[in-house]
Amino acid sequence: METSLFLLIVEIIGTIAFAISGIRLAAAKQFDWFGAYVVGLVTAIGGGTLRDLLLGVPPFWMGNGWYVSVTALSLLFVIVFRRQLVRLDSTFFIFDTIGLALFVVIGMQKTLAFNYPMWVAIIMGTLTGAFGGVIRDILINEVPLIFRKEVYGTACIAGGLVYWLSHTAGFEEELQQIACATTVIATRLLSVKYDWRIPIIESTPGKNKGHE
Amino acid sequence: METSLFLLIVEIIGTIAFAISGIRLAAAKQFDWFGAYVVGLVTAIGGGTLRDLLLGVPPFWMGNGWYVSVTALSLLFVIVFRRQLVRLDSTFFIFDTIGLALFVVIGMQKTLAFNYPMWVAIIMGTLTGAFGGVIRDILINEVPLIFRKEVYGTACIAGGLVYWLSHTAGFEEELQQIACATTVIATRLLSVKYDWRIPIIESTPGKNKGHE
Amino acid sequence: METSLFLLIVEIIGTIAFAISGIRLAAAKQFDWFGAYVVGLVTAIGGGTLRDLLLGVPPFWMGNGWYVSVTALSLLFVIVFRRQLVRLDSTFFIFDTIGLALFVVIGMQKTLAFNYPMWVAIIMGTLTGAFGGVIRDILINEVPLIFRKEVYGTACIAGGLVYWLSHTAGFEEELQQIACATTVIATRLLSVKYDWRIPIIESTPGKNKGHE
Numbered sequence: 152m153e154t155s156l157f158l159l160i161v162e163i164i165g166t167i168a169f170a171i172s173g174i175r176l177a178a179a180k181q182f183d184w185f186g187a188y189v190v191g192l193v194t195a196i197g198g199g200t201l202r203d204l205l206l207g208v209p210p211f212w213m214g215n216g217w218y219v220s221v222t223a224l225s226l227l228f229v230i231v232f233r234r235q236l237v238r239l240d241s242t243f244f245i246f247d248t249i250g251l252a253l254f255v256v257i258g259m260q261k262t263l264a265f266n267y268p269m270w271v272a273i274i275m276g277t278l279t280g281a282f283g284g285v286i287r288d289i290l291i292n293e294v295p296l297i298f299r300k301e302v303y304g305t306a307c308i309a310g311g312l313v314y315w316l317s318h319t320a321g322f323e324e325e326l327q328q329i330a331c332a333t334t335v336i337a338t339r340l341l342s343v344k345y346d347w348r349i350p351i352i353e354s355t356p357g358k359n360k361g362h363e
Numbered sequence: 364m365e366t367s368l369f370l371l372i373v374e375i376i377g378t379i380a381f382a383i384s385g386i387r388l389a390a391a392k393q394f395d396w397f398g399a400y401v402v403g404l405v406t407a408i409g410g411g412t413l414r415d416l417l418l419g420v421p422p423f424w425m426g427n428g429w430y431v432s433v434t435a436l437s438l439l440f441v442i443v444f445r446r447q448l449v450r451l452d453s454t455f456f457i458f459d460t461i462g463l464a465l466f467v468v469i470g471m472q473k474t475l476a477f478n479y480p481m482w483v484a485i486i487m488g489t490l491t492g493a494f495g496g497v498i499r500d501i502l503i504n505e506v507p508l509i510f511r512k513e514v515y516g517t518a519c520i521a522g523g524l525v526y527w528l529s530h531t532a533g534f535e536e537e538l539q540q541i542a543c544a545t546t547v548i549a550t551r552l553l554s555v556k557y558d559w560r561i562p563i564i565e566s567t568p569g570k571n572k573g574h575e
Numbered sequence: 576m577e578t579s580l581f582l583l584i585v586e587i588i589g590t591i592a593f594a595i596s597g598i599r600l601a602a603a604k605q606f607d608w609f610g611a612y613v614v615g616l617v618t619a620i621g622g623g624t625l626r627d628l629l630l631g632v633p634p635f636w637m638g639n640g641w642y643v644s645v646t647a648l649s650l651l652f653v654i655v656f657r658r659q660l661v662r663l664d665s666t667f668f669i670f671d672t673i674g675l676a677l678f679v680v681i682g683m684q685k686t687l688a689f690n691y692p693m694w695v696a697i698i699m700g701t702l703t704g705a706f707g708g709v710i711r712d713i714l715i716n717e718v719p720l721i722f723r724k725e726v727y728g729t730a731c732i733a734g735g736l737v738y739w740l741s742h743t744a745g746f747e748e749e750l751q752q753i754a755c756a757t758t759v760i761a762t763r764l765l766s767v768k769y770d771w772r773i774p775i776i777e778s779t780p781g782k783n784k785g786h787e
Contacts, residue, residue: 174564177510177564178563178564178565180506181511181563182511182563183510183511183512183560183561183562183563183564184561184562184563185509185510185516185517185520185561186507186509186511186516186561187510189510189516190510204628205624205628205633205634205637207419207633209419210417213417213479213483216482219482219486229564230564233564233565268640270643271637274643285714289501289714290497290501290507290510291506292504292505292506292716293716294604294715294716295610295714297609297610298601298607298610298611298613299606299607299610300607304609304613305609308609348607349607349608349609349610350607350608351608352598352602352607352608352653352654352657353602353657386776389722389776390775390776390777392718392723393723394722394723395722395723395724395773395774395775396773396774396775396776397721397728397729397732397773398719398721398722398728399722401728402722412629416629421629421631422629425629425691425695428692431694441776442776445776445777501713502709502722503718504716504717504718
């Protein structure tokens with residue numbers, strides 16, 4: 152199988168996993184089909200859209216109809232198989248994690264192609280992977296999950312740092328990307344398995360008067 | 364009356380209706396005048412602004428001061444006539460619906476002028492019409508209404524599909540736009556009259572573990 | 576001391592004050608380090624980022640790593656000195672107010688450099704100063720504070736109007752900026768000292784049916 156076909160399949164799988172996560176959370180909030188579709192779409196393409204706006208390029212999905220179609224199929228899938236979905240939770244988790252890794256790599260690659268420095272690429276990779284979920288949580292009016300639970304955004308940053316390291320070490324570009332994706336996947340899988348958490352700042356008593 | 368003058372009047376009426384909807388919801392949340400003005404402005408221009416950012420063109424309101432002024436007048440109007448406003452609810456509903464239809468047409472027209480395909484235009488038309496209300500609801504910290512109640516976004520999509528159909532059928536451009544606007548208005552009016560609802564996905568039990 | 580060095584120091588102080596306000600509010604919501612960092616960064620750079628997107632220029636922080644670094648140092652500072660922070664509340668308040676004034680001036684200056692009219696510059700100055708806090712409040716799922724309490728956004732507008740007046744009066748550019756910054760600072764300090772409030776619209780009874 153060609154690399155480009157392999158990557159396309161991974162991207163579609165990741166998009167479906169992201170869209171379904173948004174659609175299911177919207178369904179749990181009693182959203183109608185329209186609302187669920189919008190939340191699913193934003194979860195799948197929101198991070199990459201923000202990245203493209205910041206980079207000053209046309210949003211990636213406007214040149215290719217399959218993101219919008221795949222989200223519609225995801226909605227149909229959830230509507231039809233909503234009772235069976237719980238049994239697929241671990242499959243979705245794997246798909247979501249693989250998608251996350253690919254989105255980080257795509258985001259970094261695209262940013263580096265515009266000659267931005269590595270730290271900008273890491274931010275853009277993290278945005279691409281994790282920000283769709285943040286907009287999803289804003290739309291369903293919840294505190295974004297990745298700010299309080301699970302090692303999600305941090306897995307993206309870890310992958311970005313490994314990209315940087317292997318870049319500095321002079322590895323081939325493809326190897327840099329594989330190292331990055333592997334790190335994202337490994338960090339996320341291990342963090343769930345061993346219940347890793349990012350530390351919480353102990354809340355300070357008293358009222359914060361600044362900038363309110 | 365010239366067409367362009369007619370359209371300008373409709374756009375001003377729609378802008379006022381959108382701004383007033385934002386200002387009233389902000390007032391119900393005890394926002395002060397500044398907050399109510401911002402929410403009113405965002406409701407009126409937020410959808411078109413997002414559309415313009417995605418299209419990569421300067422936001423439409425930055426070249427023309429009347430959107431900002433008309434919103435200020437709307438705020439003044441709500442402050443002075445707040446007790447009388449309830450009696451005008453059905454008038455506002457009509458104005459809002461006419462504005463919605465025009466905004467969908469404007470959004471689609473502008474997108475097609477950049478040679479984007481029809482499906483992008485339908486998304487942009489829906490964004491232009493319906494997304495200001497979504498940002499409004501985010502700012503007042505409520506779950507966006509159009510994701511759960513009323514046929515609002517779906518009316519935009521229906522109008523967009525009719526635009527597409529009449530375009531494919533080879534109708535004149537003006538006729539396409541009239542067909543689109545009529546569909547949006549009819550869908551919205553009928554949906555309210557007969558209490559149509561978009562179906563809700565029955566929520567799946569169990570915890571969604573993917574992408575959290 | 577050179578003006579440009581002075582301005583850089585003021586900008587860093589303002590960025591730290593904004594970032595710390597975001598980090599502390601995130602900490603109060605039990606966000607982890609990643610979440611607190613993101614909220615701090617968005618509070619510090621969110622307003623200027625939106626301004627740059629609307630102006631169609633690359634976001635300012637993408638060309639200069641110190642915003643991202645200073646936010647990381649702010650996070651470290653809050654983690655280490657969280658118990659002592661309450662005692663510094665009035666210091667942060669001053670820093671935040673000075674930062675606010677500078678951000679308004681920067682936002683207006685940048686907008687005028689693109690030959691936009693004054694009213695656009697005032698909106699952009701207000702966005703630069705006040706919108707980071709709005710995105711912060713959206714991310715922590717609270718109703719934005721500046722829409723209901725404190726004279727914050729209105730202080731930005733007051734500064735903007737003074738900029739306009741002194742511009743129309745033919746003052747030198749540097750004097751216009753000092754007049755603007757002084758107005759922002761004075762309005763904010765006086766409003767806190769004398770507990771000034773922007774009036775609230777008395778809520779209208781009845782249901783708003785338009786645009787819902």
